Amino acid sequence: MAIASREFNELRLDEVSRKFGNLNALNGVNLTIRRGEFIALLGPSGCGKSTALNCLAGLLQLTSGSIWLDDKRIDLLRPEERSFGMVFQNYALFPHMNVRKNIGFGLKMKGETKANTERKIDEALALVRLGAQGEKLPGQLSGGQQQRVAIARAIAIEPPLVLMDEPLSNLDAKLRLEMRAEIRRIHTMLGATTIYVTHDQDEALSLADRIVVMSDGQVRQVGTPEELYARPSRADVAEFMGYRNLIRATASARPDGQMAIMVGGTPVTGHAINVVAGAPAVAAIRPDDLSPHPEGAIIATVESAEYRGRDFYGIAKMESGQELYFRSEDKVSQGETLKLGADPRRVLIYAETAA
Amino acid sequence: MNALTDTFEDGRRAASTQKRPLRMRLAQRGFDGVTLLMLPAVLFVILLFVYPFMYGLFLSFEPKKMATEGIFANYITFFNDPFLFDTIWKTLRLAVPVSILNVALSIPIAMRVRLMRRQRLLTTILVIPITLGTVLIAEGLLNYLGPQGWLNRTLITFHLIDGPIRLVHNYAGVFLSLLISGFPFTFLLTLSYVTGIDPSLEQAASTLGANARARFRYVILPLLAQGLAIAFCLTFVQMFSVFPSAVLLGEPAGSTRVISIAAYVAAFEEYDYSMASAIAMIMGFVQLLIVVLILASRHIFYRGPAGGAKG
Amino acid sequence: MTQHQPASEKLWSTVIWVLVIFFVINLFAMIASVVVSSFGTRWLGTWLPAGLTTRWYSSAWDEFQLGEVLIVTFQVVGAVVFFCGVLGVPAAYALARRDFPGKNIVMLLLLLPMMAPPITFGIPLATVLYQTGFGGTLSGVILANLVPTVPFVVLIMIPFIEQIDERVEAAARVFGAGTWSLFRYILLPMLAPGILAALLLVLVRTIAMFELTFFTAGPANQTLVVALYYAVNAAGVRAVQSIDAMAVVYMVTTLVWLLIALRFVNPTQIVARAKRSDAH
Numbered sequence: 003m004a005i006a007s008r009e010f011n012e013l014r015l016d017e018v019s020r021k022f023g024n025l026n027a028l029n030g031v032n033l034t035i036r037r038g039e040f041i042a043l044l045g046p047s048g049c050g051k052s053t054a055l056n057c058l059a060g061l062l063q064l065t066s067g068s069i070w071l072d073d074k075r076i077d078l079l080r081p082e083e084r085s086f087g088m089v090f091q092n093y094a095l096f097p098h099m100n101v102r103k104n105i106g107f108g109l110k111m112k113g114e115t116k117a118n119t120e121r122k123i124d125e126a127l128a129l130v131r132l133g134a135q136g137e138k139l140p141g142q143l144s145g146g147q148q149q150r151v152a153i154a155r156a157i158a159i160e161p162p163l164v165l166m167d168e169p170l171s172n173l174d175a176k177l178r179l180e181m182r183a184e185i186r187r188i189h190t191m192l193g194a195t196t197i198y199v200t201h202d203q204d205e206a207l208s209l210a211d212r213i214v215v216m217s218d219g220q221v222r223q224v225g226t227p228e229e230l231y232a233r234p235s236r237a238d239v240a241e242f243m244g245y246r247n248l249i250r251a252t253a254s255a256r257p258d259g260q261m262a263i264m265v266g267g268t269p270v271t272g273h274a275i276n277v278v279a280g281a282p283a284v285a286a287i288r289p290d291d292l293s294p295h296p297e298g299a300i301i302a303t304v305e306s307a308e309y310r311g312r313d314f315y316g317i318a319k320m321e322s323g324q325e326l327y328f329r330s331e332d333k334v335s336q337g338e339t340l341k342l343g344a345d346p347r348r349v350l351i352y353a354e355t356a357a
Numbered sequence: 358m359n360a361l362t363d364t365f366e367d368g369r370r371a372a373s374t375q376k377r378p379l380r381m382r383l384a385q386r387g388f389d390g391v392t393l394l395m396l397p398a399v400l401f402v403i404l405l406f407v408y409p410f411m412y413g414l415f416l417s418f419e420p421k422k423m424a425t426e427g428i429f430a431n432y433i434t435f436f437n438d439p440f441l442f443d444t445i446w447k448t449l450r451l452a453v454p455v456s457i458l459n460v461a462l463s464i465p466i467a468m469r470v471r472l473m474r475r476q477r478l479l480t481t482i483l484v485i486p487i488t489l490g491t492v493l494i495a496e497g498l499l500n501y502l503g504p505q506g507w508l509n510r511t512l513i514t515f516h517l518i519d520g521p522i523r524l525v526h527n528y529a530g531v532f533l534s535l536l537i538s539g540f541p542f543t544f545l546l547t548l549s550y551v552t553g554i555d556p557s558l559e560q561a562a563s564t565l566g567a568n569a570r571a572r573f574r575y576v577i578l579p580l581l582a583q584g585l586a587i588a589f590c591l592t593f594v595q596m597f598s599v600f601p602s603a604v605l606l607g608e609p610a611g612s613t614r615v616i617s618i619a620a621y622v623a624a625f626e627e628y629d630y631s632m633a634s635a636i637a638m639i640m641g642f643v644q645l646l647i648v649v650l651i652l653a654s655r656h657i658f659y660r661g662p663a664g665g666a667k668g
Numbered sequence: 669m670t671q672h673q674p675a676s677e678k679l680w681s682t683v684i685w686v687l688v689i690f691f692v693i694n695l696f697a698m699i700a701s702v703v704v705s706s707f708g709t710r711w712l713g714t715w716l717p718a719g720l721t722t723r724w725y726s727s728a729w730d731e732f733q734l735g736e737v738l739i740v741t742f743q744v745v746g747a748v749v750f751f752c753g754v755l756g757v758p759a760a761y762a763l764a765r766r767d768f769p770g771k772n773i774v775m776l777l778l779l780l781p782m783m784a785p786p787i788t789f790g791i792p793l794a795t796v797l798y799q800t801g802f803g804g805t806l807s808g809v810i811l812a813n814l815v816p817t818v819p820f821v822v823l824i825m826i827p828f829i830e831q832i833d834e835r836v837e838a839a840a841r842v843f844g845a846g847t848w849s850l851f852r853y854i855l856l857p858m859l860a861p862g863i864l865a866a867l868l869l870v871l872v873r874t875i876a877m878f879e880l881t882f883f884t885a886g887p888a889n890q891t892l893v894v895a896l897y898y899a900v901n902a903a904g905v906r907a908v909q910s911i912d913a914m915a916v917v918y919m920v921t922t923l924v925w926l927l928i929a930l931r932f933v934n935p936t937q938i939v940a941r942a943k944r945s946d947a948h
Contacts (some may be wrong), residue, residue, distance in 0.1 A: 364715075365817050382820040385904075387765070388766075388768055390847050391726075391761065391762050391765055391766055391847065392712070392766045392768055393762070393763035394758035394759060394762040395758070395759035395763055395774065396759075397754075397755050397758070397759065397775060398756060398758070398759035398775065398778070398819075398822060399757045399759065399778075400818065401755055401814065401818055402777055402778060402815070402818065402819060405793065405796075405814070406777075406780065406781045406789060406793075406810075407777070407791040407814070409789065409793040409795070409796040409901070410789055410792055410797065411738075412792055412796050413791065413792025413795060416792070417797065436899070444881075452751050456823070462687065465680075465684050466684055466687065466688055469681055469684045469685075470688075475816075477934075479688070479692075480935035480936055481930060482692055482695070482933050484926065484930070484935040485695070485699075485926070487694060488872055488876055488922055488926045489876065489891060489919060489922055490876035490877075490878055491878065492878050492893050492896055492897045492900070493702075493896065493915055493918060493919060493922075494698070495721070495900065496702065496896065496900045496911065496912075496915050497699055497701065497915070498698060499700045499900070499903075500698070500701040500702055500705055500908075501694075501697060501698040505698055505711075505712065505713060506695070506701065507701055507715075508694075510715060518781065521807055530907045537691075537694070537695060537698070540691065543750070545935065545936045548936060549936045551793075559944055569677055573854075583805065588734045591783065594783070594785055595703055595785055597785070598785035598787040598788060600787050600878075600879060600881075601878055601879075601897055604901065605900050605901060606898070608788050611786060620787070620791050624791050624794065624883075625883070625893075630791075630795045630798075633791050633795070633858075634791060634792050636791075637789075637791040637792055639785070639788075639790045640788050642782070644785075644788065645783075650753070666925060
C-alpha cells in the first residue's frame with residue numbers, strides 16, 4: 003500500500019487564525035510542511051495545537067488566513083471534501099459497525115469498488131496487526147486495539163495527510179510506548195505525511211522529523227528534535243522542553259565569549275542564545291544538569307528529595323526564595339545546604355522577554 | 358461536484374477580498390446545513406399552531422354581531438351571559454381542588470416510592486390510565502360508580518351506606534375521573550423530580566441531626582419547589598381543559614358545564630367559530646394567568662440544580 | 669435503613685401504602701367491570717352477570733363498524749408516526765448540535781404545542797382546517813395529530829442525540845461522509861433505539877388522542893377513541909355491553925402498544941419527557 007494517489011509537495015498554512023469569541027486560539031500561524039514529513043505539534047494544553055489540527059481537518063473554520071495544498075486552496079472545503087485521514091483522541095470509532103466496516107467506511111464514501119475495499123481493509127488490518135479482529139465491534143476491543151483500528155481507518159483511504167490528535171493520551175504508560183513504536187513503524191512503511199498533536203515532549207522527540215512548538219496560539223519554534231532539545235530558541239520553549247529551572251538576573255559578557263548571569267555575587271556561565279550584556283536575562287537549566295558541585299555557584303537549601311533509581315532528584319530553595327530542581331548522585335537530606343552547579347555548555351541564557 | 362466547484366469559486370473570490378464566503382460566516386454564527394434541518398418542523402408548528410392561534414385570536418374579534426355590537430361583541434356576550442361566564446367558575450371548581458389534591462397526594466407517595474427498589478411495577482400500573490385516556494376512564498367509571506356498580510355494592514355490603522349514592526352524571530363523577538386520570542400524571546412527574554434530588558443531600562442532613570420531618574422541610578421541599586410548581590401547572594392546565602368526562606360523567610347542561618363544553622357547543626353545534634375562538638382564547642388566558650401566577654411565586658424559592666455539585 | 673423507626677414514621681408509611689393500594693384496586697376494578705360487562709349476558713342488580721358470552725363483540729363489530737374504524741385508526745397512527753419521524757428527528761438533530769441566535773425562541777415554540785392542552789388550540793386549529801378544506805378529511809385528522817407529536821419527538825430526541833460523541837460524527841465527515849451519508853450510515857443506526865422509543869410513544873399517544881381527532885374528524889374518518897366517545901354519549905341507543913365490548917377492543921389496542929413501548933422506555937418518560945429540555 004502506498005500513497006501514490008493525490009500526492010503533493012507541500013502543505014502551507016498562511017496566516018491562519020481562529021478566534022473563539024474574543025479568544026485568539028490561533029493567531030497568524032505560518033507553517034510549511036513537506037511531503038512525507040512526520041510533524042509534531044507540541045505545546046501545553048490550550049496552546050492552539052488541537053485547534054490547528056481541527057482547522058486542517060476542516061472541522062473548524064478559519065477566522066482568517068488560508069491553507070494550501072501546493073496551489074490548491076483547501077481551507078474552504080468541507081471536511082468530507084478534503085480526504086485526509088484522522089485519528090481522534092478517543093478514537094471516535096463508529097460503535098455500531100464492526101472493525102472491517104469502520105476501516106472501510108472512508109472507502110465506501112469515496113465510492114470504491116467492493117473488491118478494492120475488501121482488499122484495502124485486509125491490507126490495513128495486516129498493517130496494524132489486527133487480522134483476526136475484523137468482525138468484532140469496537141466495544142469488544144481493548145484500548146490498544148481500538149487505537150489500531152483508528153489508525154487503520156485513517157490510512158485505509160490512502161490519504162495525502164494523516165492527522166493525529168493526541169492519539170496515545172487514553173492509553174496506559176506501557177501501551178503508550180508500544181503504540182509509539184507502532185506509529186513510527188507504520189509511518190516509515192507508508193511514508194504518509196503525518197501531523198501529530200501532543201503535549202508530551204517525549205512523544206514528540208521520539209516520533210517527529212520536525213517539531214512545531216506552540217503557545218498562546220502562535221508558533222514559537224520549528225525544528226528537528228535535536229535542535230529543540232539542545233537549543234530552544236526562547237525561554238518559554240526551553241521551559242516546555244524540560245528546562246525547568248529558569249533563573250532571572252542581569253547578563254554579563256565573559257572573556258571567553260560566553261555569557262554569564264550573576265547569582266548572589268557569583269557568575270553562572272552559559273551559552274548565550276539571544277542576549278546582550280547588561281540586559282535582563284534568563285538562564286535555563288535542566289534538572290538533570292544541575293547537581294551539587296564543589297565549585298557550584300548557586301547556594302540553595304534542600305527542601306525535599308526523592309530517590310529514583312540511580313540518582314536522587316530534589317527541590318532546593320535559593321536565598322531569593324526561588325525553588326530549583328536538581329539531580330544528585332549522592333543522598334541529600336532536607337535542610338542540607340548545597341552548592342549547585344552546571345556545565346556551561348548545558349546552560350542556556352536568553353534575553354528576558356516582556357512576558 | 359457542483360457544490361465543490363462552487364465553493365472553489367467562492368474560495369478564489371474570498372482569497373482576493375480576504376472575506377469569508379457567506380456560507381462560512383453564517384456557519385460561524387451557528388447557521389449551516391444542519392441548522393436548516395429544523396426548518397420543516399418549525400414551519401409546521403408555525404403553520405399549524407401559531408397561525409391557527411393567531412387566526413383564532415383575530416377571528417374572535419370578528420363576531421357575527423359586529424355590525425351592531427362592535428368587535429368585542431363575543432367577549433361582552435361571554436362575560437354578561439351567566440350561562441357562559443359561569444363556565445369559568447365551574448371549571449375552576451373542578452380543576453383547582455383536583456390539581457391541589459393530586460399534587461398533595463403525589464408528594465408523600467413519591468417520597469416513599471423513591472426508596473423502593475422495584476418502582477417499575479407501580480409506575481407501569483400508573484401509566485395505564487394515562488395511556489387509556491379520559492374517554493375510556495369515563496366509560497369505565499359509568500359502570501363502576503353507577504348505582505349498580507361494584508363500588509356502591511361494596512359500600513352497601515360493608516354497611517357503610519344504606520342505599521346507593523349517586524356518583525355519576527354529577528360533579529362527583531367528573532371529580533373522580535379527573536382524580537383517576539390526573540393523579541398518575543402528577544405522580545410520575547413528581548417522582549421524576551423527587552428522584553432527581555441527590556440522596557446524599559438527605560443523608561448529609563441526617564448526619565447533621567435532622568429528623569425526617571426536618572429533612573423534608575429544610576432540604577427536600579426547597580429543592581423540590583420548582584418541580585412541584587411545574588407539576589402543578591401542567592396538572593392544572595390539563596384539568597382545566599376537561600372535556601369528555603365532563604360530558605359523559607357529568608351534567609353537561611348543569612353543574613359540570615365546563616368552559617370547553619361551551620367552546621365546543623359554539624363551534625360545532627352553533628357553528629359560530631368566532632364565538633368559539635373567543636371562548637378558546639379566554640380559556641387559554643385563564644390557564645396562562647394561573648401558570649404565570651404559580652411560576653412567579655416560584656421565584657421565592659431556590660432555583661438551580663437539585664443534584665449537588667453536578668447540574 | 670434497618671435501624672429502629674419511630675412509630676409515627678411507620679404509621680405514616682402505612683397510610684401511604686393504603687392510599688396507593690386503594691387507588692390501584694379501584695383502577696383495576698374499574699377496568700375489570702368493563703371487561704366483565706363485555707362478556708356478560710344479563711347483568712342487573714347482582715355482583716356478576718348471569719352468564720358469559722362473546723356475542724357482544726360480534727354485535728359491536730357490526731354496529732360500530734369497528735373494522736373500518738380500526739383501519740382509519742391505523743392509517744392515522746401510521747401516518748402520524750411516519751411524519752413525526754421525518755420532521756422531528758432532523759429538527760432534534762439541528763437543535764442538539766447547533767447554537768444559533770434565537771434558539772430559545774425555537775425551543776419555546778416547540779414546547780408550547782406539547783404543553784398546551786389540545787382543547788385550547790384544537791378549536792382554532794379545527795376552524796383553520798375546515799376553512800382550508802382539510803376539516804373532516806383523513807389528512808386533516810393526521811395534520812391535527814401532528815401538532816403536539818412533532819414537538820414531542822423533537823424534545824425527546826434532543827437528549828438522545830446529545831449523548832452521542834460529536835467526534836464520531838467528526839470522524840464520519842473527515843472520512844468523506846456528507847450530510848446525507850452521515851444520517852444514513854452513522855446517526856440513523858446509532859439513534860435507532862431513541863427513535864423507536866419516541867415513535868412508540870407517539871403511537872400510543874395518537875391512539876388515545878381524543879380532542880384533536882374529535883374536532884377534525886368527519887363521520888367517515890373517526891378513530892377508535894372518537895367512535896367510543898360517540899357510542900358512550902349515545903348510550904341507551906345501543907346495549908351497554910356492546911359499548912363495553914368496544915371499550916375492551918380499544919383498551920387492548922392501546923395496551924398492547926403500551927407494553928411494547930415499555931420495553932424501550934421508562935414509564936416516567938411518558939409524562940416527564942421534557943424534564944430537562946427547558947434547561948437548554
